Amino acid sequence: MSIRPIYLDCHATTAVDERVLAAMLPYFTEKFGNPSSIGHVYGWEAEAAVKQTREILAAAINATPEEIVFTSGATEANNLAIKGVAEAYFKKGQHIITVATEHNAVIDPCNYLKTLGFEITILPAKKDGVIDLNELNKAFRPETILISVMAANNEIGVLQPLAEIGELCHAYNIIFHTDAAQAIGKIPLDVQAMKIDLMSLTAHKVYGPKGIGALYVRRRNPRVQLAPQQHGGGHERGMRSGTLYTPQIVGFGKAVEIALAEQATENQRLTQLRQSLWSQLSQLEGIHLNGHPQQRLAGNLNISVEGVDGAALLLGLQPVMAISSGSACSSASTAPSHVLTALGNSQQLAYASVRFGIGRFNTQEEIDIVAKHAIATIQSLRKTSFMDSRARKYQSDLAPAD
Ligand SMILES: *Cc1c(COP(=O)(O)O)cnc(C)c1O
Secondary structure, eight states: OOOOOEEOBTTTOOOOOHHHHHHHGGGTTTTOOOTTOOSSHHHHHHHHHHHHHHHHHHHHHTOOGGGEEEESSHHHHHHHHHHHHHHHHTTTOOEEEEETTSOHHHHHHHHHHHHTTOEEEEEOBOTTSOBOHHHHHHHOOTTEEEEEOOSBOTTTOBBOOHHHHHHHHHHHTOEEEEEOTTTTTTSOOOTTTTTOSEEEEESTTTTSOTTOEEEEEOOSSSOOOOOOSSOSSOTGGGTSOSOOOHHHHHHHHHHHHHHHHHHHHHHHHHHHHHHHHHHHHTTSTTEEEOSOSSSBOTTEEEEEETTSOHHHHHHHHTTTEEOBSSOGGGTTSOSOOHHHHHTTOOHHHHHSEEEEEOOTTOOHHHHHHHHHHHHHHHHHHHHHHHHHHHHHHHHHHHSOOO
16 A cells, blocks of 8 residues: 555644544444434434434534524535625615635635625735735725624634624624634634624534534524525525535534543644744745734644745645645645635745644654655755756856847
């Protein structure tokens, strides 16, 4: 068997924790009932399991179980939140505010609404990736119905000031949505204290299964209206029809329960690993940290490297470590990351960037191997590119002047 690279791409997805898998398994076979079947025990036990996850998620964000709407993930939750609000409130106004560093699952629904006649303001981020509250304040209009600002960034790990944004939104009577796909289980979230009206969640970034997520929808002060985006049997109080995927929902609940129980110690451990990686890498010249140095996810390190070609760097690193350049969600394209360019990086620096996503199953030993290999790769690439430029200069010196 070939040796597999060290997994450091935890912002793209994570392995399902064995404890999560164990909780899920009975719900594929003996407890396979449809939670909507109210006439027999098969339905009751499935419904009880779904109810338990609703309670875990609600407690995790200080909501009530009735405010949790299950979806297929954060992409669907974002679509339901943004398009659902736009459709329900368009008579009140047709202006939406979001930020340049958002995930495409927020940007693209907004761009779609633009084709329907909505006006979208895309706020810039400061150089450290945090939004400027003064800019936000200036962007509000009487016809603004929604603002969407993510909790934690999937590329640079930056945490946005949710409580301050929520305060402003409620003062202006504007619905506040946050994409918390990277935040759930990793940082404290409180929809009351932070005045959040809609929150998108997903399981697979926090050691749960793929294909399950949720949207928190505020029911009081104010009660948020949503136009459903998927019609059918009226599940999830009509907001999202479709038979609930019980095994995935059970896994989601277990994953969040474990993450919350271990949050404080795990964040400490991840911070140490990240600092160790950074202190080793930053011994080299020309290595830049992207994003705010403290206000970020514990497991995120995003760097830009001077003097190397981005594609060559990834190629050199990939045999030893599974990492991404920029956003995994757009790694099919070679364009520089829209998040890094939004921070004001030059195209070249944004391109020669690496995102390390450190997680639950990484060890100090792995971090040391990764740091050593990354340093050797960068040094060797810089040497070759220096020799290339010397060779080019030599050739041009020899070339006849005309
Ligand atoms: C991963 C991610 C998404 C997409 O979530 P899915 O559950 O895979 O649809 C959306 N937003 C952010 C910030 C993410 O990191």
